[in-house]
Amino acid sequence: MTFINLGCRTNAAETDELAALLSDASEYVVVNSCTVTTAADRDTRKAVARARREQPGAALVLMGCYVDAHPGDTLGADLVVPNAWKGAPAGVEAAIEPPGTRRSRYVLKVQDGCDNRCTFCIVWQTRGRSLSRVLPYLESRARAAAAAGYHEIVLTGIDLGSYRGGLAPLVGRLLEAAAPARIRLSSIDPSHVDGELARLLKHPRLCPHLHLPLQSGSDRVLARMRRRYDLAGFERAVARCRAVRPDLALTGDIMVAFPGETPEDFERTLAAIERARFTGLHVFRFSPRPRTAAARYGDQVPAAEAHERSRRAIELGDRLRAAHEAAFEGRTLRVIWDRVIGERIRGVSEHYVQATAPARGRRPGQVEEVTWRNASPAA
Numbered sequence: 001m002t003f004i005n006l007g008c009r010t011n012a013a014e015t016d017e018l019a020a021l022l023s024d025a026s027e028y029v030v031v032n033s034c035t036v037t038t039a040a041d042r043d044t045r046k047a048v049a050r051a052r053r054e055q056p057g058a059a060l061v062l063m064g065c066y067v068d069a070h071p072g073d074t075l076g077a078d079l080v081v082p083n084a085w086k087g088a089p090a091g092v093e094a095a096i097e098p099p100g101t102r103r104s105r106y107v108l109k110v111q112d113g114c115d116n117r118c119t120f121c122i123v124w125q126t127r128g129r130s131l132s133r134v135l136p137y138l139e140s141r142a143r144a145a146a147a148a149g150y151h152e153i154v155l156t157g158i159d160l161g162s163y164r165g166g167l168a169p170l171v172g173r174l175l176e177a178a179a180p181a182r183i184r185l186s187s188i189d190p191s192h193v194d195g196e197l198a199r200l201l202k203h204p205r206l207c208p209h210l211h212l213p214l215q216s217g218s219d220r221v222l223a224r225m226r227r228r229y230d231l232a233g234f235e236r237a238v239a240r241c242r243a244v245r246p247d248l249a250l251t252g253d254i255m256v257a258f259p260g261e262t263p264e265d266f267e268r269t270l271a272a273i274e275r276a277r278f279t280g281l282h283v284f285r286f287s288p289r290p291r292t293a294a295a296r297y298g299d300q301v302p303a304a305e306a307h308e309r310s311r312r313a314i315e316l317g318d319r320l321r322a323a324h325e326a327a328f329e330g331r332t333l334r335v336i337w338d339r340v341i342g343e344r345i346r347g348v349s350e351h352y353v354q355a356t357a358p359a360r361g362r363r364p365g366q367v368e369e370v371t372w373r374n375a376s377p378a379a
Contacts, residue, residue: 002028002029002030002051002055002058003015003018003019003029003030003032004029004030004031004032004047004051005032006031006032006033006034006040006043006044006047006064007032007033007034007036007040007064007065008034008036008156008158009107009154009156009186010109010112010156010157010158011032011034011064012103012107012156013107013108013109013156014032014063014064014086014109015030015032016097016102016103016107017088017109018030018032018063019097019102020095020096020097023095027057027058027059028058028059028060028061029051029055029058029059029060029061030061030063031044031047031048031051031060031061031062031063031064031077032063032064033047033062033063033064033065033066033067034064034065034066035064035065035066035068035069035070035122035123035126036065036121036122036123036289037287037289038287038289038290039287040066041066041069041070044064044066044075045075048060048062048075048076048077049075052076059078059079060076060077060078060079061077061078061079061080061081062074062075062077062079062080062081063080063081063082063083063086064083065083065122065123065126065127067080067081067082067083068082068083068084068125068126068127069122069125069126069291083112083126083127083128084128086112088133088137096141096144096145096148097148098148098149098365099148099149099150099151099364099365099366100363100364100365100366103364103365104336104337104338104339104347104364104365105150105151105152105153105154105184105336105338105348105365106145106148106150106152106153106154106181107153107154107156108138108141108142108145108153108154108155108156108174109133109156109157110132110133110138110155110156110157110160110163110170111130111131111132111133111157111158111159111160111162111163112127112128112130112131112133112157112158113127113128113129113130113131113158113159114127114129114130114158114159114162115129115130115159115162116159116189116226116227116228117226118225118226118227119224119225119226119292119293119294119297120225120255120258120286120289120292120293120294121289121292122289122291122292123158125291127158130158130159130162130164132162132163132164132165135165135170135173138170138173138174138177139173139174139177140177142174142177142178142181143177143178145178145181146177146178146179146180146181149365150181150365151181151182151336151365151367152181152182152183152184152207152336153174153178153181153182153183153184154183154184154185154186155170155171155174155183155184155185155186156186157186159189160185160186160187160188160192161188161189161191161192161193162189162192166194166196167185167188167192167197168194168196168197168199168200169196171183171185171197171200171206172200175200175203175205175206178205179205180205181205182205182206182207182350183205183206183207184206184207184209185206185207185209185210185211186211187211187212187213187253188210188211188212189212189213189228189229190212190213190214190229190233190234190237190238191228191229191233191237193210193212193237193240193241194240195240198240198241198243198244199244201241201244201245201248202244202245207350207351207352208245208247208248208249208350208351209248209249209250209251209350209351209352210241210248210249210250210251211250211251211252211253212234212237212238212250212251212252213252213253214234214252214253214254214269214272214273214276215227215253215254215255215258216254216255216258216261216265216268216269217231217265217268217269217270217271217272217273218231218261218264218265218266218268218269219231220260220265221258221260221261221265221269224258224259224260224294224297225255225258225294226293231268231272234272234276235272235275235276238250238276247327247351249279249280249324249351249352249353250276250277250278250279251278251279251280251281251282251352252276252278252280252281252282253281253282253283253284254269254273254281254282254283254284254313254317255284255285255286256269256283256284256285256286256306256309256310256313257285257286257300257301257305257306257309257310258286258294258301259286259294259297259298259299259300259301260297260299261286261301261309266309269313270312270313270316273313273316273317273320274316274320277320277324278317278320278321279320279321279324279351279352280317280320280321280324280352281313281314281316281317281320281321283310283313283314283317284310285306285307285309285310286301286306288300324351324353325353325372328351328353328372329372329373330371330372330373331371331372332369332370332371332372333349333350333351333353333355333369333370333371333372334349334350334367334368334369335347335348335349335355335367335368335369335370336348336349336365336366336367337357337362337363337364337365337366337367337368338364339364340359340364342359343358343359343360344356344357344358344359345357345358345359345362345363345364347368353372355370355372357370
């Protein structure tokens with residue numbers, strides 16, 4: 001059996017859930033697809049074609065957002081599963097594989113769908129409205145993951161902060177259920193960072209790390225993107241959290257060259273990145289996604305300028321990340337080893353510092369206290 005996972009962390013959680021349901025099956029390939037960009041569509045088509053070529057006798061299952069974005073386009077799969085068919089897999093808690101089998105950290109999907117209508121995004125069309133999984137089910141999954149030996153549980157969703165009943169109460173309950181594992185939040189909208197969530201950052205098992213997709217430092221561009229916050233709101237959210245955890249790691253998403261973004265808008269974005277002291281950035285150049293409002297905007301930024309803006313934002317992000325890592329010189333980090341690359345193994349600490357060490361004697365999913373020195377750990 002083979003699982004090919006494309007796209008977001010929510011997809012990863014869904015792939016793992018399906019693996020548990022199909023634990024007794026054989027001779028199949030599952031492609032969990034992504035459609036967030038036209039490049040993601042292309043990757044999905046390539047993955048399906050490669051699976052057919054390399055495993056011609058296996059049953060091929062195609063699921064994920066590509067299915068909903070391209071109804072009727074099966075790509076030759078034997079079974080096509082739209083997002084609406086994905087449900088919480090009841091009764092498979094005991095089937096949670098130990099850490100290192102598939103992932104080093106357990107990914108728990110708590111929510112699906114999005115009620116926002118960002119003008120560059122197609123995901124709200126493929127995932128539908130926001131739906132939250134019930135708390136008792138999530139608590140049972142968190143307990144089972146901790147019992148299976150996971151040292152970190154990552155909470156994920158398409159619009160995680162819209163969890164019904166509030167994200168902070170959910171996190172509080174799952175911190176109890178997941179003990180002794182730590183909990184990390186995946187991407188959340190800045191508008192969902194309230195005082196209650198900020199106060200939870202005091203908890204020793206909630207990772208002092210937030211991923212907030214700023215996208216732009218220009219209120220004019222944010223409004224055109226139809227985001228739910230302005231720059232002042234984003235900065236209030238960051239200040240609220242740093243008042244509780246001054247050592248907060250802040251990663252985020254930036255989109256450059258959105259239609260109509262002027263050089264002045266871009267400079268505002270760079271200034272906002274610097275003020276926020278981001279510790280890591282995902283920088284994306286805008287690319288028109290068919291069936292989105294922004295794809296119809298006429299004032300596209302020239303490709304050469306878009307590449308230059310991307311370069312400058314990435315360069316700034318790298319400088320800020322290096323400064324963040326330098327602040328941990330000589331400090332002890334609790335690292336969960338993640339993946340082996342050659343003779344080295346990579347891992348991540350509570351503050352999302354990426355550590356590497358010799359792979360010998362270490363395995364994915366293992367937790368180890370290391371001392372951070374000169375951008376490398378010494379165990």
